[in-house]
Every structure is written in C-alpha cells, then in structure tokens.
Amino acid sequence: MTTNSLLHHETIIIGAGFSGVGLAMRLQQQNHSDYLILERGDDIGGVWRDNTYPAAACDVPSRLYSFSFAQNTHWSRSFSGQSEIMNYLKDCVDAHIPSHKIQLNQCVEAAEFNQVTGLWHVTTANKAIYSCRFLISACGQLCQPAWPNLTGSERFKGTQFHSAQWQHEHDFQGKHVAVVGTGASAIQFIPEIAKLAATVTIFQRTAPYVLPKRDRVISQVEQKLMSRLPKLQDLIRKAIYTKNEFRSLYMGPLKAVLKLYTLRWQWFMHSQIKDQEKRHLLTPDYVIGCKRILIANNYYSTLNLPHIKLVAEPIKKVTQDGVMTESGKHHTADTLIYATGFKAADFLQGIHIKGTSDESLQQQWHQGAYAYHGITVSGFPNFMLCYGPNTNIGHNSMIHVLESQFNYICDYIDQIKNRNINYMDLKADVESKYRVQLQKRLANTVWQQGGCHSWYQNAAGTNTNNWPGMTLSYRLKTKQIDIDDYHHY
Secondary structure, three states, X not given: OOHHXXXXXXXXXXXXXXXXXXXXXHHHHOOOOOEEEEOOOOOOOOHHHHOOOOOOEOOXXXXXXXXXXXXXXXXXEOOOXXXXXXXXXXXXXXXXXXXXXXXXXXXXXXXXXXXXXXXXXXXXXXXXXXXXXXXXXXXXXXXXXXXXXXOOHHHOOOEEXXXXXXXXXXXXXXXXXXXXXXXXXXXXXXHHHOOOOOEEEEEOOOOOOEEOOOOOEOOHXXXXXXXXXXXXXXXXXHHHHHHHHOHHHHOOOOHHHHHHHHHHHHHHHHHHOOOHHHHHHOOOOOOOOOOOOEEOOOHHHHOOOOOEEEEOOOEEEEEOOEEEEOOOOEEEOOEEEEOOXXXXXXXXXXXXXXXXXXXXXXXXXXXXXXXXXXXXXOOOOOEEEOOOOOOEOOOOOHHHHHHHHHHHHHHHHHHHHHOOOOOEXXXXXXXXXXXXXXXXXXXXXXXXXXXXXXXXXXOOOOEOOEOOOOHHHHHHHOOOOOHHHEEEO
C-alpha cells in the first residue's frame, strides 16, 4: 500500500475528550495545524460525554478545571456539573478547532509504523485508512466501563446498566433498585435515585472515605467580576492550585499528615451516621488516600433513610429478580445499576498498536503499562500518549498535567521538524531507568503501603496509573524533551 492511497495528516489524535481537544488547541496555537482528531463516539467530550448519570459532577474545583489558555469565567458552581463541563469543551471546539478537523464515529482499531517511510498507518472500524507522521493517543484512563463478572446477571429480568451508560428513559418511581459499587459515581447518583425509588439496596465491597464537598453557587455578579478582571480569576486559580499541590506530599513523604484527614472523615461520618452498626460498615480497613478520596455532602445522610439498605456482604449471584449474597440472603430488585468504574489500566481502548518490533504495544504491556513521562514508549517512534501510564493524580487538577504533556509533545514535534529528522525512538535504557526509578518512588506512597487494592494498580499490584509527586515537578520534567533520550532517524 502506498501512502498516496491514504488520507494523510501530519498529526492524528485519537480521542476528543479533554486531552484531544486541548492538544489540538495547542497544536493550532503552535502553527502545527495539519492535524485530525478521530473520535469513536458521536460527539466530543470523552468521559463527560459518557457519564450523564444524575448529579454527575467534577471533584476538582471549577476554576482549575479549564485550560490555562482558555479559562472559563462563567462557572455557575465551585464544583461544576457534567453538562456545564460539556458546554465548556464544546465552546473550546467552536472557538478554536475548525469543524473539519474532528471526525466523529471513527473508532480506531489499529495503527502500524512503517520504518521505510517513517509514517504511521491508522485503520478505523469502518475501514477508513489514514497516514500520519505523529500519532497521539488521547484515549484517557476512564473510558472503558468495567463490568463485574457476576454469576447469573444474564438471567436478570429487570433493567440493568452501567452508570457510564445511563438509561435516562428508565423510570425509577416506585422501583426496587440494587446498586453494585460505592465509588465516585455511586455516591453522586444514589442520593438522586433515592428520591424516587421505593427501595435502594447498595452492595459495598470496600467502604470509601467520603469527605464533605465545599460546593456553592457562584453568583452572576462574581462571574461578571471574573470576566472583567481576568488577572483576579488567574490569581484565585493559582491560589487554589498551590493549596492543592501540597496535598501530594501527604501521599508520599508526609503520610503522617493523613491522620488529620482521617479525623476529619471520622467527624463527618459520625455527625451524619448515628447507628453504630452502620458506622462499622462504613469504616474503611485501609489508610485514607490509598484509594480515591471521595467528596459528597449528601451520601452519608441518604444512608439514614428508611428505604435505603447498605449491604457489605459479597455477592454470590444475580437472580431473575434480585441479588443473592454469600450467606444466601436474597435482596429483591427490578433495577440493577453497576457503579463499578472503568478499566483504568487499558490505556489503548483495545487499539492494536504495532511499532518497530513484532510485538504490539499491548503485548509489551502484558505485565503492566509504562511510558517515559507517561508519554513515549521505546520501539514506537513518533507515538505519544496523553494521560498515559503513571500520570494520574489525586491531589490537584488533571488539566495541569495534560498541559505539561502538550508542552512535551509540541516540543517533540518542533525538534524533529527543526533538525530535519524523519522520526525519533526512545532509547530502551532511558525507558528502563525511568521505570525503575518511578516504581521505587511509588513504593513509598500510601497507594502501595495503605493496605488496599485500587484501580491505580493492575492485577499484579503494580501501580500503572499514578504520578508519585507534585504536578509542578512533572511540569519541569516535561517542559521540553531531552534530545539525547532518543535515537534519531
């Protein structure tokens, strides 16, 4: 196949969520305008397009949850909801990305590197074929719903769905609802469906730490003030960022400070829950921070309602009309919602990526995903990831990390074009040294020492998701590429 038969662009971005949209905006600003975004869905937005369950909202302060180069001064709440975030992303696209540069309903299935031409060949599910010099995966970590393997679920006669595939036509009025999972989505939608359902039975595998959410309405006057005084908006944004940034230390070298957060959680939970048995069920058996810390003002109080039941016993099977736990107790349900999160360790959404060797990227990652700075992988020239392995954070805004990756990717492209290089490939020893150092740092964090197994880790217990430090340190490491880290061709 010759490249002339392909639809060619200098850069192809897979995914139109925050990563893909933000990177496209930066490429446009840096005069790298020959790019194309391939999006598998029927709209942009990624995780914010897919998660439309009741009360879906961000747990990062609104003022931090926008690009620094396209700040939003019109957030209506201090923690924004799903629809408002989607509107923000759509505004970014409308203002900065020409419509022909995003192709929807284009699910990328495979990409293969050609060492002779130095180009990537990209194939989609509907058999469209593209070529590009630079291939960027902006698939994200929270995009593939994780369904639990529960015996009998196929025999359930009621309505069942995953929280990331919410069935809005389903009427909860008078229904007997079973919710599997108590993660970030569950604590948001459970108080909402509790207003309608006859009963809600919550199946909890491990108790989460839930802290109060300091949410408030942002008045029209305040919004107009931020719009007229952008420097004030920027100052407030930096103040929130700085405050949150220090929390990264509590996950690592200053883990002792987490005891204060435990006391805060204990006070909050005890102020909401008076029943001793329920308090016991809601007490985690791991160190706070080992799993994602959740924030909500109405989850604990909802558990006090007489028609809400919390079950901490493991599920044995799903029946035709409910859920049976290991003791043999049957819990009747006509609606079953899986709030079981995502396949966070699947960074490629099943896309077959083949570089310079016979092994695909999935095969190389069979023991756990890895990437240099979470961006490049040896043996896969001119291929980069946004929100790749070990770039997730739990203390600040992910947008800051993404912008650091945009800096690195743009500099990578600049270096190749300015030096008249065809392509670059990360040196294997640079990658290996980085991996060893990274896992050594992670070993001293609460995620590895806190006594839990979370979505931050793969099945073998390796932390493939989180960055063990400040976002500021990550920004400095990714400010520009070290050309000596790469082989040049």
